[in-house]
Each structure stands twice: as structure tokens, then as C-alpha cells.
Amino acid sequence: MDLKDSPSEAAFRAEVQEFVGAHWPPARSAKSEPTTNMKDAWDSWREALTEKGWIAPAWPAEYGGAGMSVKDQFVLNEVFAENSVMNIGGLGVMMLGPTLIAHGTEEQKKEHIPRMLAGEVQWAQGYSEPGSGSDLASLQTRAVRDGDEFVINGQKIWTTMGHTADWMFMLTRTDPDAPKHRGISYFLLDLKSPGVSIRPLTTMANNQFFSECFFEDVRVPASNALGEIDRGWYVGATTLDFERSGIGNAVGIQRSLNRLLSSAQDVPEEETTLDKHSTRMAFADRFIEANVAKMLSYRIISMQDHGQIPNYEASMSKLFVTELNQRIAALTLKAYGLYGTMWDTKRKEAQAGGAAGGYLNAVQATIAGGTSEIQRNIIATRGLGLPR
Numbered sequence: 376m377d378l379k380d381s382p383s384e385a386a387f388r389a390e391v392q393e394f395v396g397a398h399w400p401p402a403r404s405a406k407s408e409p410t411t412n413m414k415d416a417w418d419s420w421r422e423a424l425t426e427k428g429w430i431a432p433a434w435p436a437e438y439g440g441a442g443m444s445v446k447d448q449f450v451l452n453e454v455f456a457e458n459s460v461m462n463i464g465g466l467g468v469m470m471l472g473p474t475l476i477a478h479g480t481e482e483q484k485k486e487h488i489p490r491m492l493a494g495e496v497q498w499a500q501g502y503s504e505p506g507s508g509s510d511l512a513s514l515q516t517r518a519v520r521d522g523d524e525f526v527i528n529g530q531k532i533w534t535t536m537g538h539t540a541d542w543m544f545m546l547t548r549t550d551p552d553a554p555k556h557r558g559i560s561y562f563l564l565d566l567k568s569p570g571v572s573i574r575p576l577t578t579m580a581n582n583q584f585f586s587e588c589f590f591e592d593v594r595v596p597a598s599n600a601l602g603e604i605d606r607g608w609y610v611g612a613t614t615l616d617f618e619r620s621g622i623g624n625a626v627g628i629q630r631s632l633n634r635l636l637s638s639a640q641d642v643p644e645e646e647t648t649l650d651k652h653s654t655r656m657a658f659a660d661r662f663i664e665a666n667v668a669k670m671l672s673y674r675i676i677s678m679q680d681h682g683q684i685p686n687y688e689a690s691m692s693k694l695f696v697t698e699l700n701q702r703i704a705a706l707t708l709k710a711y712g713l714y715g716t717m718w719d720t721k722r723k724e725a726q727a728g729g730a731a732g733g734y735l736n737a738v739q740a741t742i743a744g745g746t747s748e749i750q751r752n753i754i755a756t757r758g759l760g761l762p763r
């Protein structure tokens with residue numbers, strides 16, 4: 376892969392940069408541009424993205440996307456990440472949308488895609504259960520047919536923002552006698568349905584990020600099944616995310632290192648450990664690793680660009696980036712000395728105030744979306760050909 380932009384990629388990069396400067400609300404307020412109020416600024420950001428098809432750039436234009444090439448998505452994600460632009464489509468656009476486009480009926484697409492892009496409906500992912508995380512195919516939440524409906528009983532857990540979501544895409548067991556990967560069906564469920572109860576769970580970083588969801592005789596129309604009944608495992612497996620290749624995370628890592636270096640100036644010099652040999656060595660190591668993370672992302676982009684589907688390569692990138700984030704969080708604590716243990720993010724030494732929370736938050740990503748051990752298993756078996 377050529378690491379330099381082609382002339383057309385360079386032009387696209389400039390276009391995205393200009394777009395961000397003109398529309399991204401924090402960029403506008405940094406330029407002290409008058410905006411009537413922040414809500415209007417965010418609405419106009421959404422409108423501008425919608426006009427370009429950039430909320431879901433990989434989707435075909437007929438579904439509101441931009442039909443963008445892999446390389447251009449890479450440039451777009453990179454510029455967005457450099458400017459800390461947050462994705463506004465949520466899990467719906469990121470995960471469900473591509474699955475709906477591939478497997479949904481015309482009615483399902485018409486009902487869900489426009490509302491997803493307009494941000495009117497927030498989606499949650501109902502896969503994990505108390506006894507089924509890494510071994511997801513062992514899931515037990517039952518859906519039993521009753522005429523034109525299915526009746527759902529069971530529990531989901533660790534559901535990201537489940538307590539604020541409107542709808543859930545979920546995996547249920549419809550045939551308990553079939554081998555475990557078969558007999559699973561994929562449903563779209565309105566979380567306001569009677570029999571659904573959701574409780575937020577508090578993470579060790581003291582925020583309510585995910586939740587547990589209980590289903591007691593919840594009725595869902597059979598027409599809300601996505602794909603064939605009992606073939607849901609294979610529908611779920613096609614939820615391939617070509618838009619988020621990890622490049623955003625890799626760029627984000629470089630940015631947080633830069634920010635750490637510059638914001639450490641806000642802390643009285645004698646309170647930091649920046650002059651210590653071991654801190655300086657750690658900084659150098661993290662900078663090298665940040666570049667390795669970027670190369671792993673480039674490899675994935677390059678594979679996708681050549682029509683290949685990344686397999687153990689995606690595991691390598693996920694594992695490396697999420698564990699590197701933990702090492703950077705640990706370095707942040709170390710660099711700030713005692714200030715690193717402060718919880719109060721409103722202090723002048725705001726970055727230091729966030730260090731303790733950042734350290735605790737950095738753990739999540741090594742578990743979500745497949746734990747580090749599972750990624751290592753994939754690399755060992757599929758990448759290195761070691762026995763299972």
C-alpha cells in the first residue's frame with residue numbers, strides 16, 4: 376500500500392478538513408463563530424453530514440450513504456479522528472445498518488434506515504447473556520412462535536446504552552434441539568414492548584454505560600425477524616464493519632499522546648515525573664507503538680481495498696490498539712505523579728484530573744467486542760495455524 380495520498384485522495388482530505396472546519400460545532404466555536412445556540416449548531420452538523428451521505432459513508436447512495444471507496448472512508452475517518460469528531464450514527468448505523476441492507480426486507484429497510492440516519496431511533500445490541508459472552512452461540516434467550524408472533528423470555532447483559540435505546544437488534548434461540556450455531560434467530564425489537572425491563576449497570580469507572588435487559592413474555596411480530604428463522608447466527612456474522620477499521624483508534628492514540636505531552640505543562644513541573652528516565656523511556660515506547668498501531672490499521676485498509684476480508688489481521692489490530700490504550704493510560708498516571716490520582720476534572724490540571732478515570736475506562740475495550748484472550752486464540756489458530 377502506498378502510504379502517501381494520491382492527488383485525488385489529497386484533494387478529498389482537504390475537502391473533509393474544510394468541511395470539519397466549517398461545520399463541526401467545536402471547530403466553529405474555537406474560531407469564535409457566532410452560532411445561535413449549541414442545539415442549532417449540532418442540528419446543522421447533522422444536516423451537513425446527511426447532505427454529503429457521510430453519516431454512513433460506506434452505504435449505497437440509495438440508502439442515504441455516499442457509496443464511498445475504502446480508501447476515501449479511510450481518509451474521512453482519519454480526518455474526523457484527528458479533529459475528535461464523534462460518530463453520530465451510533466450502533467444502528469455502525470452495525471445494524473449494513474446487516475439490514477444485506478438481509479432486510481424492503482419494508483424493514485423503509486421502516487428503519489431513514490429513522491436511524493435521522494438519529495430518531497437509537498439502537499442497542501442484544502447479543503451477550505450472563506452465561507454467553509465469548510461463547511456467544513450458547514445463548515439461551517428463547518423466542519417461541521405463537522401464530523404471527525414470537526414470544527421472548529430471557530436476559531441480555533452488558534448492553535451498551537441499553538437503558539437509553541429505543542430498539543434492540545438481538546439474537547434469540549428458536550430451536551433448542553439444533554446444534555448450537557443453528558436454531559438462533561435475529562430479531563428487531565421495540566424496547567417499549569410490554570414485558571421488557573432494563574436496568575443500568577455501573578462500571579468500575581463509576582459511569583452508567585451499559586445495562587442488563589430482562590424479557591418476560593415479550594411479543595415481537597414474526598415480520599421483525601431479520602433473515603430466515605433459525606439462520607440468525609449467519610445474519611449476525613455478516614455484521615461486518617467496513618467503516619470502522621480501527622484507524623480512528625490508531626489516530627486517536629497518537630492524539631492522546633500529543634495531548635498528554637502538551638497538557639503536562641499545566642501541572643507544576645516538580646509534580647510530574649517527566650524528567651525521570653523511566654517516564655521518558657515509556658513515552659518513547661508508546662510513540663513507537665502508536666506508529667505500529669497505525670501500520671496495523673493500514674494493513675486492514677489495504678486488504679479491504681483489494682476486496683479481501685480481514686480475519687486474524689483485524690484481531691491483531693483490535694488487541695494491539697486496546698492494550699496500547701491501557702499502557703498509555705498507565706503512562707498518564709505515571710507522568711502526572713500524585714496529580715494523576717485526582718478525580719476532579721474541573722481543576723486547572725484538567726488532563727491530570729481525568730487520568731484516574733481514563734485508567735479505569737481503558738479496561739473496557741479489551742473486553743467488549745471479543746476479549747484479548749479470544750483475539751489471541753484467533754491469531755494463534757487462524758494466523759499461526761496452531762491447534763485449537
Ligand SMILES: Cc1cc2nc3c(=O)[nH]c(=O)nc-3n(C[C@H](O)[C@H](O)[C@H](O)COP(=O)(O)OP(=O)(O)OC[C@H]3O[C@@H](n4cnc5c(N)ncnc54)[C@H](O)[C@@H]3O)c2cc1C
Nearest residue numbers: 500501502503507508509533534535739742743744746748
Ligand atoms: C464496555 C463493554 C460494552 C459491551 N457492550 C455490549 C453490547 O452492547 N452488546 C452485547 O451483546 N455485549 C456487550 N458487551 C459484552 C462483551 O461482548 C462480553 O463481555 C465479551 O464478549 C466477554 O464475554 P463475558 O463477559 O461473558 O466473559 P466470558 O466469556 O465469560 O470470559 C471470562 C474470561 O474468560 C476468558 N475466556 C473465555 N473463553 C476463553 C477461551 N476460549 N480461551 C481463553 N480465554 C477465554 C475471557 O477472555 C475472559 O477473561 C460489552 C462489554 C463491555 C466490557
